Amino acid sequence: MTREGNQHDEISYLRVQGRYRGIFAWIFSTDHKRIGLLYLYSIMTFFLVGATLGLLMKLELIAPGKTVMEAQTYNGFFTFHGVIMIFLIIIPGLPATFGNFLLPIMIGAKDVAFPRLNLLSWWIYVFGALLALSSQFMGDGPPDTGWTFYAPYSFKTTTNMLPAVMGAFVLGFSSILTGLNFIVTIHRMRAPGMTWLKMPLFPWTLYGTGWIQLLATPVVGITLLMVAAERILNIGFFDPSMGGDPILYQHLFWIYSHPAVYIMILPAMGAISEIIPTFARKSIFGYRAIVLSTLAIAFVGYFVWGHHMFTSGMSGTALYTFSILTFFVAIPSAIKVFNWVSTMHAGSIHAEPPFYWAASFIFVFMIGGLTGLVLGSLATNVHVHDTQFVVAHFHYVMFGGVGFAFMAAIHYWFPKIYGRMYDKGMAKTGWLIFFIGFNTLYLPMFYLGIRGMPRRYFDYLEEFHGPNIISTIGAVVLIAGLFMILSNLIVSARKGEKASGNPWKGNTLEWKIPSPPPPENFEETPVITRGPYDFN
Amino acid sequence: MHANGHRDDTASKIGMWLFIFTEMLLFAGLFIVYSVYRYRNPVAFHLAAEELSTFFGTLNTVILLISSMTVAMSLTAIRKGDNKHTMLLLGITILLALAFLVNKYFEWGAKIEHGLVPGSETLKELGHGDTLFFGLYFFMTGLHAFHIIIGIIILSVVLHFVRKGRITSDNFVFLENGGLYWHLVDVIWIFLFPLFYLIT
Amino acid sequence: MKHIMANKNNHIVPYRTYVYVLLILLFLTATSVIVTNIELGTLTVTTALVLASLKSILVFAIFMHLKFDQPVYGIMTGGVIILIIIVILITFLDYFFR
Incomplete structure (x- = not known):
C-alpha cells in the first residue's frame, strides 16, 4: 500500500x-479534490478583497477625523468586510476546502457520498457570493448595517439590503449541503476496519461541524x-412600531451565528490536532478526550447564543443562564489546548513551517479564548460591550484561530495537494512577519476597548490616537507578511521542488498515497488495523 | 467522473433524513416567533384566530392525513412489485395535494377580501396583535404551501419514474425519500393547524 | 463493476396498518377540534399541543418507518427534537422573566 517515491508513474487528479x-x-468536475481547490481559489480571491477593505478601514483610523473616507463609506466597508469574511470565507474556509480535499482520503474513500451534490454546493456558493457582492454596485448604496443585519435598522435603511440578505440566505444552502454530504460520507464510507474511534481527528471535527451546519443554518x-419579507411586504415581524420585538431578531440571528x-x-482545531502529532512524532495525547470535547463544544455551543445580547434588554434569568453556559464551553476548549501541549511534551519536535503556524495558533487562540471569558462575564461585558475590545477578541479567535489554522493546514497539506514543496525559509520568514503584524494590529485594540473606544x-x-497608529502599522506589516506567504505558495505550486508522497512522515491515510493523489485516491481500498496516530 | 456505478440506498436515506432535520429547524424558527408573539399578545391572538375558518382548516388537515396514508401505502405497493397500485396511490396523493391548494386559495382569498393582509389599513386599525397574527399566518401557511408545491413536483417525478420502470421493487429509495418529504409536510401542518385554527 | 448496497430492511408494512393509523389520526384530529369548543382556560394550548405531538409521533413512527428501520434514524430524529425543545425553552428564559 505504501507507494512513496514512485508516485509519478501514475496520472494525478490534477492532470487527468x-x-x-x-x-x-x-x-464541472465532481472530483472532491478539484472541488476542494475550487473553494480554495474562490475563498482566497474573496479574502484579498476582504483584507483590502480591512486595511482601508485601518488607514481611516490612523488619525482622528476624516482621513481617507467618509463616514457612510466606512459603514459600508465594515458591513462588506464582515459579510465577506464571515459568510464567504471562514464559514466555508476549512470544511469546504480541506474538508472536501481530505475527508474522503483520510477515511479511505474514493469520494464523498454525493459527488454531484458536492459540485452543486460550490455553484450555489458562487451564486450566493455574486448576489451578496451585487449589493455593492446596484441600488441606493452599499448596505450599512454591519454583517449582523440587526432589525429594525436592516429594514428601515434605504441602502441596498435585499441582495446582501438573500446572498447570505443562498450561501446558507451551500453550507447545509456540504454538511449533509460530510455526515453521510462519514457514516457510510469509512474504509473497512476504520471504526469510529480509529477515525483521525480532522474528520471527527468535520462531523461535529456538519451537524452544526445542518441544524443551525436553517434558523x-x-x-x-x-427580514426580506419585512422589507417587501411590511409585515411587522421585528418592528416595535407594529408590535414586533427587535430582540427576538437578535435571538434568532444568534441561534445560528453563535454555533x-x-x-x-x-x-481549525481538527487541523491542528493532525499537525501537532506529526511534527512531535508522537501519538496525540488523549484522543478520546479530544473527540468528546469536539462533540461537547458542538452541543453546548448551540445554547450560548445569548451572550451576544447581554446589553440588549434580556431578562436577568436569561442573562446569568447564558453567562454560565458560556463558561461551560470554555472547558472543552481548554481540554483541547492541554491535549496539544501534552502531545508536544517530550516529543521529538521538527520545527517545520506548519508547526510554527500550529504552535502560534495555540498562542493566539488562548488570548482570544481568555478574553472571551471577559466578555462572557456579565459585569465586565457591560463595560466593554460594543467597544474595540470585542473586535480584538473575535479577530483573535476568528482570524487568529481559524486564519492561523488555515495557514497551518495549507502549509501542511500543500505538498499533498500540488505534489511540490514551497520554500521553507521564506515560509518561516512570512510567518514571523505575519505573526508580529497580527499582534501589533490587534493587541492595542484590547487596550482601546477597555479605555472606551x-x-x-x-x-x-x-x-x-497613539494606540490606533500602532494598530494601523500592524495592519500594514500583516499585509506584507501575507503577500510574502501567498507569493511563496503561488510560485511553488507551479515551480516548487517535487515532493514525495509523505514529506512530513505523517501517519494518516493521506500520506500513504502519492502526491498529488490519483483521481480515485486509492488503488485498492485500504484496510485499517491501527489507530491514526500510532507512530511506532 | 467516477463513483457512478456506486449505489448506496442507506446513504440516500440518511441524506434525506438530514435534509428533513433542516426543514424541521426552519419551521422551528417560525414556531419560536409564533410562541413569543402569542405569549406577548394573548388576547389579540385569541380573537384573531376566531377569524380563521375551522371548517377549512379541519378539511385540509383531513386531506393531508389521507394523502400521507396513500403515499405510505404506495411504498408497500412498490415493494410488492405492484406498479399499477403504486401509480394509483401516488396519483391520489397528488390529487389530494392539489385539493389542499385549492382550499388554501379560497381561504386566502376570503382573508384578502376582508383586508386582513399584511400592510393593509384594516390591520393597522386592529392593532399590533392582529398585525402579527395575520403576518405570521400568511408567512407560515405560505411557506407550508410552497412546500406542498415542491412535494407535488417531487411526487410527479416519482410517478413518472415508476411508469418508466426506473423505480422498481428492488430500487425504490427515491420513492421512499419522496414519501418521507411528504410526511414531513404533513407533520408541519399537524402543528400549524391547532396553533392557527384551534387555540382560540 | 456495479456496486450496490440496497436497503437491508425487509419489513414490508401491510396496508392494514396504515389504515388503522389513519383512523387514529382522524380520531385525534376530531378530538382536538371538539376540545377547543370546551373552555379549558390555560389548558387549551397544552391539550392542543399534546394531541398534535401524539399525531406527529404516529406519523414519524409508522408512516416514516422509524419503528421498523435501523435505530440510527430514530436516534438522530429524537436528538433533533430534543435540541428544538431546549432552544425554545432557553429562548423563553428571556420572555418568561422579562
Missing part, C-alpha cells in the same frame, strides 16, 4: 483528462427570509 477540457474540466435562513463560530473553529466608528477622540 475527463469529459470536459480547460476550465470546464474544473468547474438564520428563515430569519433572513423574514456558526463553532462551524469555523472546530475544523467604541467599535464601528470612523472617528475617535484625540486620546485614542
Whole structure:
C-alpha cells in the first residue's frame, strides 16, 4: 500500500483528462479534490478583497477625523468586510476546502457520498457570493448595517439590503449541503476496519461541524427570509412600531451565528490536532478526550447564543443562564489546548513551517479564548460591550484561530495537494512577519476597548490616537507578511521542488498515497488495523 | 467522473433524513416567533384566530392525513412489485395535494377580501396583535404551501419514474425519500393547524 | 463493476396498518377540534399541543418507518427534537422573566 517515491508513474487528479477540457474540466468536475481547490481559489480571491477593505478601514483610523473616507463609506466597508469574511470565507474556509480535499482520503474513500451534490454546493456558493457582492454596485448604496443585519435598522435603511440578505440566505444552502454530504460520507464510507474511534481527528471535527451546519443554518435562513419579507411586504415581524420585538431578531440571528463560530473553529482545531502529532512524532495525547470535547463544544455551543445580547434588554434569568453556559464551553476548549501541549511534551519536535503556524495558533487562540471569558462575564461585558475590545477578541479567535489554522493546514497539506514543496525559509520568514503584524494590529485594540473606544466608528477622540497608529502599522506589516506567504505558495505550486508522497512522515491515510493523489485516491481500498496516530 | 456505478440506498436515506432535520429547524424558527408573539399578545391572538375558518382548516388537515396514508401505502405497493397500485396511490396523493391548494386559495382569498393582509389599513386599525397574527399566518401557511408545491413536483417525478420502470421493487429509495418529504409536510401542518385554527 | 448496497430492511408494512393509523389520526384530529369548543382556560394550548405531538409521533413512527428501520434514524430524529425543545425553552428564559 505504501507507494512513496514512485508516485509519478501514475496520472494525478490534477492532470487527468475527463469529459470536459480547460476550465470546464474544473468547474464541472465532481472530483472532491478539484472541488476542494475550487473553494480554495474562490475563498482566497474573496479574502484579498476582504483584507483590502480591512486595511482601508485601518488607514481611516490612523488619525482622528476624516482621513481617507467618509463616514457612510466606512459603514459600508465594515458591513462588506464582515459579510465577506464571515459568510464567504471562514464559514466555508476549512470544511469546504480541506474538508472536501481530505475527508474522503483520510477515511479511505474514493469520494464523498454525493459527488454531484458536492459540485452543486460550490455553484450555489458562487451564486450566493455574486448576489451578496451585487449589493455593492446596484441600488441606493452599499448596505450599512454591519454583517449582523440587526432589525429594525436592516429594514428601515434605504441602502441596498435585499441582495446582501438573500446572498447570505443562498450561501446558507451551500453550507447545509456540504454538511449533509460530510455526515453521510462519514457514516457510510469509512474504509473497512476504520471504526469510529480509529477515525483521525480532522474528520471527527468535520462531523461535529456538519451537524452544526445542518441544524443551525436553517434558523438564520428563515430569519433572513423574514427580514426580506419585512422589507417587501411590511409585515411587522421585528418592528416595535407594529408590535414586533427587535430582540427576538437578535435571538434568532444568534441561534445560528453563535454555533456558526463553532462551524469555523472546530475544523481549525481538527487541523491542528493532525499537525501537532506529526511534527512531535508522537501519538496525540488523549484522543478520546479530544473527540468528546469536539462533540461537547458542538452541543453546548448551540445554547450560548445569548451572550451576544447581554446589553440588549434580556431578562436577568436569561442573562446569568447564558453567562454560565458560556463558561461551560470554555472547558472543552481548554481540554483541547492541554491535549496539544501534552502531545508536544517530550516529543521529538521538527520545527517545520506548519508547526510554527500550529504552535502560534495555540498562542493566539488562548488570548482570544481568555478574553472571551471577559466578555462572557456579565459585569465586565457591560463595560466593554460594543467597544474595540470585542473586535480584538473575535479577530483573535476568528482570524487568529481559524486564519492561523488555515495557514497551518495549507502549509501542511500543500505538498499533498500540488505534489511540490514551497520554500521553507521564506515560509518561516512570512510567518514571523505575519505573526508580529497580527499582534501589533490587534493587541492595542484590547487596550482601546477597555479605555472606551467604541467599535464601528470612523472617528475617535484625540486620546485614542497613539494606540490606533500602532494598530494601523500592524495592519500594514500583516499585509506584507501575507503577500510574502501567498507569493511563496503561488510560485511553488507551479515551480516548487517535487515532493514525495509523505514529506512530513505523517501517519494518516493521506500520506500513504502519492502526491498529488490519483483521481480515485486509492488503488485498492485500504484496510485499517491501527489507530491514526500510532507512530511506532 | 467516477463513483457512478456506486449505489448506496442507506446513504440516500440518511441524506434525506438530514435534509428533513433542516426543514424541521426552519419551521422551528417560525414556531419560536409564533410562541413569543402569542405569549406577548394573548388576547389579540385569541380573537384573531376566531377569524380563521375551522371548517377549512379541519378539511385540509383531513386531506393531508389521507394523502400521507396513500403515499405510505404506495411504498408497500412498490415493494410488492405492484406498479399499477403504486401509480394509483401516488396519483391520489397528488390529487389530494392539489385539493389542499385549492382550499388554501379560497381561504386566502376570503382573508384578502376582508383586508386582513399584511400592510393593509384594516390591520393597522386592529392593532399590533392582529398585525402579527395575520403576518405570521400568511408567512407560515405560505411557506407550508410552497412546500406542498415542491412535494407535488417531487411526487410527479416519482410517478413518472415508476411508469418508466426506473423505480422498481428492488430500487425504490427515491420513492421512499419522496414519501418521507411528504410526511414531513404533513407533520408541519399537524402543528400549524391547532396553533392557527384551534387555540382560540 | 456495479456496486450496490440496497436497503437491508425487509419489513414490508401491510396496508392494514396504515389504515388503522389513519383512523387514529382522524380520531385525534376530531378530538382536538371538539376540545377547543370546551373552555379549558390555560389548558387549551397544552391539550392542543399534546394531541398534535401524539399525531406527529404516529406519523414519524409508522408512516416514516422509524419503528421498523435501523435505530440510527430514530436516534438522530429524537436528538433533533430534543435540541428544538431546549432552544425554545432557553429562548423563553428571556420572555418568561422579562
